[in-house]
Amino acid sequence: MPRVGVFVCWCGSNIGGVLDCPALARAAATFPGVVYATDYQYMCSDPGQKLIAEAIKEHRLDRVVVAACSPRLHEDTFREVLARAGLNPYLLEMTNLREHCSWVHAGEKELAQAKALSLIRRAVAKALRLTPLHPGRVKITRRCLVIGGGIAGIQAALDVADAGIEVVLVEREPSLGGKMVLLDKTFPTLDCSACISTPKMAAVAKHPLIRLYTYAEVEKVEGSLGNYRVTIRQKARYVDHTKCTGCGTCWEKCPVKVPDELNFRLSTRPAIYLPFPQAVPSKPVIDARHCRQLTKGKCGVCQKVCPAGAIDYTQQDSLHEEEVGAIIVATGFDLFPWEKAYGEYGYGRYPDVITGLAFERLVNASGPTGGRIVRPSDGREPRTVVFVHCVGSRDELKGREYCSRICCMYTAKHAHQVKERLPEAKVYVFYIDIRTFGKGYEEFYRRVQDEGVIYLRGRVSKIYQEGDKLIVKGADTLLGEPVTIAADLVVLATGVVPARGAEELARTLGISTDKDGFFQEAHPKLRPVETHTAGIFLAGACQGPKDIPDTVSQASAAAAKAVGLLLREEIEVSPLVAWVNQALCTGCLHCQVVCPYQAIEVVTEGGRRRARVKEELCQGCGSCTVACRPGAMELKGFSNEQILAEVEALCR
Amino acid sequence: MSVKEWEPKIVAFLCHWCSYAAADLAGVSRFSYPPNVRIIRVPCSSRVNPQFVLRAFAEGADGVLVAGCHLGDCHYVKGNYYARRRLWVLQRLLEFVGMEPARFQVHWISGAEGAKFAETIKEMVDKVRILGPNRLFQEVKDICVG
Amino acid sequence: MNENFWSEVNRAAGQKITHCYQCGKCTAGCPVAFAMDYKPHQILRLLQLGRGEELLSSRALWVCSSCQTCTTRCPCHIDLARLIDTLRFFSRQAFPQVTRHGMPLFNEVFLRSVKRYGRVYELGLTLQFNLKERKVWRDLDLGHFMLSRRKLRLLPEPVENRKEVAQIFSAEKEEPR
Amino acid sequence: MKLAYYPGCSLKGTAREYDLSTRLVARHLGLELVEIPDWNCCGATAAHSTSHFLAVALPARVLALAEDMGLDILSPCAACYQRLRAAQEELKRDPELKRQVEGALGRTFEGRVRVFSLLEALAQLGEEALAAQVVRPLKGMQVACYYGCLLVRPPLTSCDDPEQPQLMEKILAPTKVDTLDWGGKNECCGASLIFGAREVALNLIKNILHAAAQVRAHALVTACPLCHANLDLRQKEVNRFFGTNFAIPVFYLSQLLGIAMGLNPRDLGLGSHFVDPQRALRMVGS
């Protein structure tokens, strides 16, 4: 029979002013299993703590009930007292005489006294059934995986590596850089996007602690917090990058010309190519879908001309395994596929109706036109340019319900760029609301208006080609009139959606996505860079639409979280976790279905299937215990037996 | 026990993260409510096994309350959705066997809603007081708990 | 009128009027907005504010061609064309005089023809309408052309089972609106 | 294929040639049409702007008659097509209304008849079947296909993409006629306004004629009697009102297809157009 000690606290007059604490102690002393009971003015004070520790030794107590304030306040304090007294800290049970009794029932002392006794009886009943628990410890692999090499991934990788921790960075395109490297200038300061992002790309490539995989994808993730085993598929490049010097002879000589996807078909590129001049790594890959050698078996030009002998048409995809302790996801975004949804804007059939990203390429000095703003259809400079906000955003009918957060600002930037390069041009912007909530954003918007850009409040209903003009039918709701503009170029402020493949990646990683497909953060305000899965963090537009300042802030925050975790030798995991009574488990796996943390695995022993809890993943919610019909699943610290004992004690 | 002395006895299963915190806040704010409620702390409303509720009634509780985080705010992502589904089934079952719905209530109370907690208890105690002692389960105790 | 009117129209048309964020896409695409006193988005706005008086006496209700462009494109799933139909019902109740000319008159005459013959008697319909509008001579040359090409029948061609058609119309009258 | 044929009021009067040409072309394409006995008017815009009940009950009678025949419906008139489709959807959506309508008609609905526009019916025959009948290709003629509102809006009852419809172009492809890409194909012609708000309607007609002229269309093609009446019969009035000089012939889809199939233009009712189509026809040697 366990030996329980009960310690009733007065909390000065907080409890003592309402309840008769000595009487409570006297009554508690008569409960079965209680070998010692006392009361004291302030249990949490130094003398109070000492009193408990000494009583434990003196009365050989092996269970402790503290009847005082909320366990949310002082459970840790009293657990430490137990530990100091040489007792397992989980042999403590608190009961809440202050918040749940004396403070709320001050007017009914008699009933309060009865309730308090009942609460102590409950605590004793539970205490009798407590068992010693030991927090698990896991050693940590001090390496970090970063998925996605846009500005978010780059920043996170650099921050983690600069803290002295090895990083594995996986980017699925042939080069690092993401969307940012395609942009011309960045709002609101208008600094050159490539000028500020390419040095970071180069820093990644040079960093001794960063292992870079480009043209690669994460295929499988096993293990858990602190110890993940990651399988990476390196796609065949047909170029041996250990030999290639990046001399460029091959891509100059390749006879193939295919539309360049990065330039929205405004230009062409060869089959062996560097995505853009500042690419990292600055070594080419062969696009197997278009290479004549690989599709038809004849050409071989690049192999002949390569001075380094780097071309290898027989190369295959290869798999690589990496061990890491934490993962940062930074897979970014894609543009809303407006060509599939907006028939009233022509489904992408009019060459001079383009997206904002295509406009970035047009206006970019390293883009297909060398930075001249011209119409894709005939190469002429436009005299009237119309911008249309919220395409694919704030549109429950054809697009997404949410606001994409960047398009108001990038459109203001584009409007400014048109005015700067083509001062004579007329520029109209159709908007619903202008959202300029960043530092310096509203000022930028006002400046663009000063430059003569005309903002019209109304959505555009239809765009169609008439001769070489685009007829834009919009409205000016402030005047209450329909407006028709004959434009030369129309730029759609296309919204933001999660990067292609985000759902599959979420499944591979065991993290969740929100209703729009962005990765779900653990808490929208207080844990915005963590996921519900410990050890996996989020950075950038993959968590929700974001501009560069927000992306970079979040990337550094994710890095800080990852570093904070990885700098520990090992981590302690709470012992209040589920466990399976193997004798009762029927292997039905009802528990696995409800677990929000994928913490339940299947083990097969002697042909019998059973559930097993991965303690390092279990967060101790207890949902599985209820799902389990035979009662095989138990939660330590909140077992069925303990709770039922509490129920009985309270109902007496 | 004579009818005159009878006081409703209510057992409340409260989620550590929300409703238990709400009860703490009610205390800190001195929002008084009838002392008829006794609280059992659970990590999440999804930890509440319908069996616990049945046992409470069988042992003589006049009312049982389960409270957790608002839907969508669960500390464990979706525990309260599971709880809602399970407890809804239990509510139907109890109604079916003839128990007044007011005796078994499920509420979503956040850690900031101390006043709501106090209100909820007041209302529940009032209702159960009107219903009188819970006799139903005394009779079927053996069947339900085994 | 305000609150009541608002919810009544809402109920009749089954629309989420509060959802409209006044983007103006309806007005931008409406082919006849130029001729309306209140543009489509303004009709929605008046509805949101419960300003029935202005709405029900508005000319816009009878200029709308029911082309459904607004309904097709509204980003908030508001079926404006149907709302306008509903407002027309209310308008005829509130101001019976609207049916004395223009589109509501035409609708009235049209339905009278359908009620009587089960089908439209185009010649009779045109004559009757032009007479009431006091534009007897309108479309005379066109009428001549059409008669000569047998594009207009001189006599109505009624359905046989007129009872069934009559039943529809009498059921309509009983219909609480 | 055998279909219940619902001409509707217009095809018995102003749009006589649409009726003639549809029947003729259908016969040559092996499409059997059985006129719905004792059909009634669909109620058109007048009904739906007056009473929701009438707007559903009138077409419902037609649906019920076809159900008795056990055939799907071909409704060449775009207005009738839209009203029948809308009634179908309402009967499906609102069981209470369905009950009332059934009560008034003394009939019940199973809701198994489908309603096809002429576009759908022809497109279903397939490009090959159409191509096999083309004996006089219309190479060199540029036409602007005009869909108007009723065939493609609202999306719930649309027979094609509401914004970029393509069925007419597909049907006409075997005739080798040059179908133009233009912005007016689903703009409204104001059919329901021609009596009640004449000037407004004339404006809309002008806009469409203007858009067609911009792309140098030799002719317009339509599959709606109301559109045809507005665009063809009212062209002179538009010219008078706005001081323009449009002379763009307007064909029914069935007529143009019939010509390519070598059928006699007179039998197709081409003599009863207000804007003379001869010039356009001579271009392709017809």
Ligand SMILES: Cc1cc2nc3c(=O)[nH]c(=O)nc-3n(C[C@H](O)[C@H](O)[C@H](O)COP(=O)(O)OP(=O)(O)OC[C@H]3O[C@@H](n4cnc5c(N)ncnc54)[C@H](O)[C@@H]3O)c2cc1C
């Ligand atoms: C037209 C336009 C103009 C803009 N202008 C500005 C501006 O002026 N100022 C500003 O602050 N912001 C601007 N932005 C926003 C800016 O582009 C984003 O904030 C930024 O790119 C987000 O960075 P990211 O790294 O999160 O995402 P991305 O840039 O999208 O990078 C994600 C990377 O992850 C890779 N990836 C995706 N999936 C996987 C996978 N499964 N495995 C491996 N790799 C993967 C992608 O290939 C990509 O390289 C603009 C955006 C647009 C569209």
Ligand SMILES: Cc1cc2nc3c(=O)[nH]c(=O)nc-3n(C[C@H](O)[C@H](O)[C@H](O)COP(=O)(O)OP(=O)(O)OC[C@H]3O[C@@H](n4cnc5c(N)ncnc54)[C@H](O)[C@@H]3O)c2cc1C
């Ligand atoms: C009316 C209102 C409603 C809001 N509602 C929401 C909402 O619903 N959701 C949301 O996400 N955000 C909301 N916010 C914004 C939110 O309050 C801020 O984002 C948040 O408080 C910022 O936190 P902070 O720590 O940066 O600053 P603060 O909350 O201002 O904290 C700064 C602290 O620093 C102390 N301090 C200042 N100077 C010194 C010094 N020299 N030495 C020492 N200490 C110093 C201050 O005393 C203060 O305690 C709202 C803001 C307002 C005004």
Ligand code: SF4
């Ligand atoms: S020619 Fe050879 S070395 Fe030069 S870039 Fe091409 S593959 Fe590399």
Ligand code: SF4
């Ligand atoms: S082998 Fe392929 S990549 Fe190389 S030059 Fe030929 S087409 Fe280009």
Ligand code: SF4
């Ligand atoms: S940021 Fe502006 S343009 Fe983009 S979705 Fe939001 S409101 Fe529309």
Ligand code: SF4
């Ligand atoms: S200052 Fe505040 S209230 Fe005004 S627009 Fe900005 S966020 Fe909205």
Ligand code: SF4
């Ligand atoms: S629900 Fe229970 S019995 Fe079924 S697998 Fe899980 S632990 Fe085993």
Ligand code: SF4
């Ligand atoms: S207690 Fe919760 S987190 Fe742990 S295994 Fe069970 S369901 Fe999963």
Ligand code: SF4
């Ligand atoms: S399109 Fe819809 S949301 Fe926009 S103003 Fe019109 S009714 Fe309102």
Ligand code: SF4
């Ligand atoms: S249905 Fe009426 S309001 Fe709507 S776009 Fe057409 S004409 Fe305008």
